[in-house]
Amino acid sequence: MFDFEKLDKTIHEKGRLGIMTLLATRPSWSFQDLKAELKMSDGNLVTHLRTLHDAGHVAVTKEILDRPQTSYALTAKGRKAFQEYLAVLEQIINASRPHP
């Protein structure tokens, strides 16, 4: 029987899963780019980012280029947690595959 407690509930939520996936693809993402790619409202995105930030999965970088810009990146802990989450999803699929 599969232990569902292994699934990281912080990442498993659909909005946060999208954020973690995008952050895994590039070194960093600006808030505006994340918002445009995920089609989320500002409030929704800020709430999810705060949850991931508090869990230590996401690092925040504040820069002042021509205007202030906040960008987000996966921390080492976040990358590891995302990889483990993917491994768990694979386990679920393999475990429920009918045996020949």
Next chain:
Amino acid sequence: MQIRSEAEENLRVIRSLMEKATIYRAVSAPAALLGGAFSLVVAIAGLFWLSNPGPPIPQDELFFSVPWAMVITPITASAEFRFALSWAAVLLVTTAANFWLLWRDAARRSEPFVSPGMRLALRAMLPALFGGGLCILIAGEGGWALTATLWVLLYGISLLAASHFAPKSICWLGRAFFVAGAGLLISNALSHWLGGPNQVAVAHAIMGATFGLFHLVYAACAWPRPPGETTVGGEP
């Protein structure tokens, strides 16, 4: 069964988001700086020296030369040959430098050189680049200025073909090349100015203004900036 379909759905979402978000910079900023500077130097040399026909070769000198030299010398003395040779050198050096820089960046990130991003970029860009290579076949009849214009247009198309996974600066570079190439073609259709007697000099000017200046501007915009202040934990 429900948890399995949920897991499959989540993996599908992850895969599709990752494919959409893959970003690949096919032209590195240092390579663009090198290519832009080299192009400008060649274009300036082309305008003042390379596009002038060589001095006439004395007949007696040709007579006493070995047979292959009798054929080769007039060709190498032609402005068209010098144009093709000098820009082939620019292409070779810049491409080699770009691939070396991409390889070094991939090695630093512990990623394979031929990454999925590079495969995606090559698949998108190669048809237009190959088309540009084929334009050399019409250079003799159509003229070098028109060939250079087609190179500008097709290079722009190749960059735009990669725009859905390229950074914004590459998209802008592609747009600039496309607009310049299309503008030159349209203006040529109206006044046929690309086929004049000084077309090799015009071709050098087109190459310098686009492959030279555009790449220098791109390098300035895409040059990596020092990172800002990073926080982990606390308020995002």
